[in-house]
Amino acid sequence: MAALLRAITRASMDEDNNCLSGEDLEIASMLHPAVQKLVCEKGWRQLTPIQRKAIPRILAGDNVLAMAPTGHGKTEAALLPVLSQMLQMNKDGKGIYVLYITPLKALINDLTLRIEWWASRLGFNVGRKHGDVPQIERMKRHRTVPEIMITTPESLEIDLDWATKFRKYYSTVSWVIIDEVHELVGTKRGAQLAVLLERLYNMSGREFQRILLSATVGDPEKVARYFSGSSQRNISIVKGGGYKDLMFSIVSIDEKNNDPIEGGVKELAKSIEPPTLVFTNSRYIAERIYESLEKTGFKRMAVHHSSVSHELRESIEDEMRKGNIDVVIATKTLELGIDVGCINKVIMFRPPGQVVSLLQRVGRSGHSVDEVSKGAIIALDNMDILVSASLISLLADGYLEKPYMIENPLDVLAREIVGWVLRGENVSLDTIYRVIRRAYPFRNLEWTTFAEVISEMVKNGILEYSGSNTIRLGKNFFNIWRFDQKWRSSRMFTEFFTFISESTMFAVRSGDKIVGYLDDQYVFRILRVGDVIRIGGRLWRISRIDEDNMIIDVSPTDESNSMIPLWRGESPTRSRAVAEKFYEMLSNGFNINNNILDKGSVKLVEGALEEIRSWFVKNKIPIPSRDTVVIEDLGEEEVMLYPFGDKMAEAVGYLFLYIASKKEGMDVGVRVTPFGISIKASNTSLRTILKEIGSGEYVDEIMGEALKRSPKLSIKVKEIQHSFGYMGRVPEESVVFKEAVRQILEDLESEGSVRSFFAGLSSGEIKIYIVPKRTPPSPISKKILSTPLIRPWLRDISYIVAKLLKGFAMTVTEVAEALELPEKIIENKLKEMRKGGPYRAIQFKDVDTGEWRWALVEDLEAISKSPEFQACFMSKGIYDHIECSLKYEPGSAQVKFVIKTSDLDEGIKRILENMSTDEIYEVRVSPISALGLREASIAYYNVPKEAFPYIVKNAIAYIEKMSTSY
Template identity: 40%
Template sequence: MLDHLDQRLRKLIEEKNWIKLTRVQEMSYEPITNGYNTLIIAPTGYGKTEAAMFPILNRMLKEDVKPVTVIYITPLKALINDLLYRIDWWASRLGFLVNRKHGEVPQKEKNLRLKKIPHIIVTTPEGLEIDLDWASRFREHYKNVKWVIVDEIHELINSKRGTQLSILLERLKHFIGYDFQRIGLSATVSDENKVAQFLFGSSERKMKIIRLNDTRNFEIKINKIDNNFTLWRNAAEKINQLIEKPTLVFTNSRFSTERLHEELEKLGNKEIYVHHSSVSRDLKNLAEGELRNGNAKAVVCTKTLELGIHVGDIKKVIMLRPPTSVSSFLQRLGRSGHIVHGVPKGEIICFYDFDVLESLALYLSAKDGKMEKPFIDDGLDVVAREIVGMVLQNQKMSIEEALSIIRGTYIYRNLESSRLMDLIQYLVKNNIIKIEENYLKLGQGFFKIWRFNRDARSSWGKDFSEFFSLINNDETFALKHNGITVGEIDAVYVYKHVRANDVIRISGKFWKVLRINTHKNTIDVTPANEGEGEIPIWKGENTSKSSLIVDYIRKIIENFNEYYLTMNEIMDKNSKESIIKIFEEYRKLGLKIPSGDIVLVENKEDEWIYTVLIDERISNTLSHILLYLVTKKYTLNASSRSSIYGFSIKGTPVDLFKDIINMDERKIVKIVLRSILRSPLYIATLKEIQPSFGKISKINTKEDKFLIKEALRQTIKRYFSIKRTLEFIKKVREGKIKMIYTENAGLLREAIFAHAQIRPWLSDLNLTIYQALKGGAYTVNELSEILGISAKSLENKLKQLRRNNNKYKVTSFVDVDSRETRWCLYEDFIDIVKSEEYYSSFSPLNNNEIFAVNLKSGDNQVEILFKPFDLINNPEEILRKIPFNNIEEVKIREAIDTSYQFLQKYYHVGKDTIVYLLLNAVAYLQSLKYS
């Protein structure tokens, strides 16, 4: 291959002292030189960037290229500086200008980019979005683009940013009018053809997949620490022993990162840094720089350092608890041994016995070359953003052209015209775009949401720069004490787990939750004296675990002896004892370890626990069904848990899973959909996507059906599996999966308890009741059926809403025909009184009987005698006798005939409705008397 390279390029290779090129660089040369769309798959450290750039630079030296010639796209801004240096080393010496584009580039450099147009630009999907949508001068130079390289495509394909990029590439092709060559660089993936189709889209070029089949060995050690009240201290001490300078210590959440760093500092470590998404760019740069310079002992980080940011030679990787997927496990491990034929070296620190099981499962899966399939996000919120982007770019865009571009992607190749029109009509409804003569144009509402002046925007406004990004910035709630922010918690965690009166620990202090404000994303707190009832925030880090982990845990359970030798090789003493302890306990209990064909059922302290190895999306679906049934039948004070080890439900005296087994499938699906609409996961998804559709006000169930349907669809796809849940229930019904009731479900049951409880999220129950009652009058049971809330909980809530100072005030009256109490909105009460449907409920049978009413307000009360005749013909006279406007309690009885001592009561009545309620009481009391 070297013989085919331009002499100037060969000279630079010699200057690098490279004796030969890597195999992946040799394999990639011919297809890229011949113009094939190429996907290069190889582990970290094999020179994939040069594998793509060498044949391109070689052709650039031979051809008359004009800037911009190459767009190099990477998922992380942090990678841009590394890549700029790496590519510039070759390109600048060959006479080509390389530049970068991202949000933190100094203004001086941005201005220079307009004066000296680069041949190669290194950017992110967001950078390309800005150029196409808004940079009218600079994007003209994109008409010279011949090559687009997408780095770390395995990371992009699993996110909305990847979906965004796939449409951007089609928009770029449409803008240029040329089928540019596409090259993807990827770590090992399970479905390379899907990744290739995703990247190449509508391109008609021939394609080639280059896969380096080298099996990369790695060293791993699984360690188990004591899980007691000094857990974090134990973890820090163990990690301190294992660190080999420099080491990356990966955790599964920002909270765990900060908590571990705090403990490591207490041990006297001064050269340990933190790196996660909430840390400032300056602190990230400091951590990266100290690693590169060899000064850092370790950096405690989340997945922000999983990708290929150059941080020097990492001696070891330590993982605090096992990651949730095989791909993440390999990505983290691969940060050490970052050279060709280098051997990655890592340690896993386990808190629990089941952590050990999962670590072994990850190891075995990686050794077998098994990885998760790509999860491609087909959210219509991305399409909405890109439609608006096209309008920003072109001022106007025909609907046919927009559909053609979007259908050019692999993801939306089958998008129906009717579905796109529904989306467009919803954007028009929200005034984000408008339609004039079949052309899409920008609507006036766009700049009301996406604003240039950050200071002037309202609480729901967005900074204009945020329009170009689909990065989910992990929305947070600010904890406020006397108006001062004392900490932050992830929004999804709040929706799932936190409620008023809970105690949470932030920055070493305990705080009691007073109020949760979802509109301002704030939580009012007050200091708590103790941690009793504390919600352990780090337990909320449990993102869904890969089904491969489930598969391999089953293999371990079913073939324990086969894997015993492997355990001896990679586990410390405590880890081996943990796994043996699991098997030994179930042997003593006389139970088979719950795998895929057995469910152990246990009732413990008002919580029903179902232990079974199961895909987490099935577990999640079942726990949500149970949570819905409990809140409907019993109480809102309910909670559920779900994990790969099973699920649980709290708040029911009976085994509701039996009810599910006997249900019709259509009814189960109906309940699933209702339960998801009440799920914290749905609420989080809805809040994430609604700005893309231009929806900034409260959601209306009638007007926003398109948005609700799309949020529901995305939530189901991400977190649930209706089809596989129905299959699971069917197997239980048919006896293929056995239910075994026991008083002790063993150690794997503890894995379910390690997950924080999920509670029903009724963000504005008052508003929900208001919307359900509007225009009608319902009994508690009827309203319970409509809302899926237990009658007892609902009745208590209605009693709160009838108070006079309530925004959604309700009132009640007796339906004389059915003798049931009906509830309605206070604002609708007069209309209901005058309706034909309830005429008899306000029409006394005898208008001349005398009744007594006792009216109470605070410490004051008055009794008045009246006839129904007076209420009908001279109501003002009665009202003049009432000395207060708001009446807390009303008691009506017959004044003369004491043989019928029926009494009717009403509470929190306004003077403007008292006459009608007196008529209702009389009509009801007379119906009882004369029946």
């Protein structure tokens, strides 16, 4: 190959490569002559701004973050200087020299073709690795090791952990290029990749160069550090000029349309200029738009989202490049830089969640440096219009959201530790800790936390100690991560390598038959026992939700009045900046700094502003802002208007939910939006809740408890528990539970301090304005009330109650006070535990107070002998005989026995011998007077056979106590 390269080089030098000029020629001359020749062969007449800035810094050996809009040639800006250096290097035999990492499998095929054009002409092989690559192609890489490997974080994880024979070829890596870096930074996939890069460095001993490519980044310095890790190279941040020329329009629907979505689709159809890319915020809406457009006669269309098979997505992308499709309806899957050919126009069905997403989406049109990017937003109401205007205005101001970067995600740490030992080696804990701490997300990881995670995994059997300071894979690992068909509580082995979260589904079961499946977030957030849902065209009432086994038991019903609509989730997260801009426009009007919104849309925005503002003006109510809260009392619900942003609103909403549920039980709820929160409670007002929270001094402690009643905690625990080796219930004192709480709190507070908010309310720094009663609801409140109600979610509290009762007996009131739950909930739970299960409970009478006390069946014998309760199980012999009436099942005939109290133990033994079952539905004990009359009786329910002797003795002791009290 060396001779071939020399020949290419001579040929390139002999030719007059004058396709570039001026500064571009000067920069290109830094490249290897063979690469210069290909630049001209490609037909380039100039470099793009990002190429002019990035190429010199990459050739200088810096770690580089290169930022530019889509279509500016970022891939070539990274690739050409790397190829130039590869042509000049002395290869160390077979191995991978360039590792090109992309977050999206769909990008790999496009990138492979794009990179191969350059690499193959220079004599380099290009390989690709992801889950959908055919097995034959994967095996081929062993025979012909690619110098350039294009892969995903997950596939790199597999190769480093599991590819025993191929792993060694990564030891030659000299360059790592990470594409679409904004999709990874701050996520668990990003933390995973940051650790993998440090593991790669540790394995190879090479201080490879790191090149990051991104279209949009809100905090470039921090992003550049995130993936530079332990590298000592200089960091250069280069920007490829400003954004392309942008032009937006906002399209509203006819207010008379009864179905807003259908009205939106009609307007969308009028706005299409083929080829058009339509973005939606959910897969459900994408499919509905396709169906509606198809009915209107559109033919050359396709839907592109994560539920569409990769083969079909690739086919759609290919047809788009060929110009054979006029309209593609997509979710985030086409936000990134997949080459889909020329896009004339982008239409967004409803505004996206963030400014960065708006920019990414509109950037897909005009896919070259000089073209104008055109984007239209279909708004279904005035709120949509103003949210769209807020996003566009922020973009015009140059604002981009900064990514939230999770620190020390312990589930990622746990997986990376296990990934290391999957190699089949005994690994030193000191080595693992040292290498992982070099990754930016784990730079502050303390040894005590690291050791705690190790201990948790050893306890759960997925790791085991092989020496005093070394570990190896535990025997339980393959019970959780299985090669064969997974159980409901286990995972497939391939899932171990990925942090791409997929929805976990609850099976909906009627008897022994599965009637459907429901998304876990829908279940945790919306559904509760007693609700009615529609599945498969039939109505079903929920009788039980089994969180551990992910099963919902239902029974058929005809009651449609209480039906809960199927949740169409996936709504985008809106930042606090969007909420603040929204209210700022209501106060100060719409003043956009840049001419990027057409005049008709400006008038539309001004009209929507006037309609919403007029409610505040007419009722003489201040417009919410950072220092003003407005509270509306709408009867069944109260609404608090404030520019929270989604994350802070969720945190405050969970606090409200916790305090209301503590006072009223489970029949309360909140609605959470970036512009305000509503609380639905019968007897707990917002003012009562605010008074209880006070200055926010203890808000962190309250928030921890509030999360235990929120659906979000159950979702998070399910997400991370397998990483630590838990398959079923996760104890509250475990590392997993604490980590789930920590991750949620840090995320929810990433845009604003909840404590500061309540401190401001308490001090008067944030003023509260209460709207007079009988004032009609504001347009904003009406919108808030249209969102789904989030209700409290209690994990099955049997475990918590059993833990509290262990070794003792308590009343319902005592348990309720200890757990800060309504007595009715505790009473119902204890009655449920009385019927059986792993934490079987039983009740008995306290002879001193007359109250019912509850204890675990397994503790009843010890409690009957304890100093505190011994008297509750001792007879004084007041009555000669007692009668025991037993019902083995509800509605069955009584079986009666008479016992002499002087021979009580023998009498009980005789009854036990004659019992036909181990369970007694009802035990009723009556004293028999000297005249042979049955006096007042006492009844016990759901009594297991082993508890029967103690229950009879308790009944006699209590009856005797009552008879001497009169």
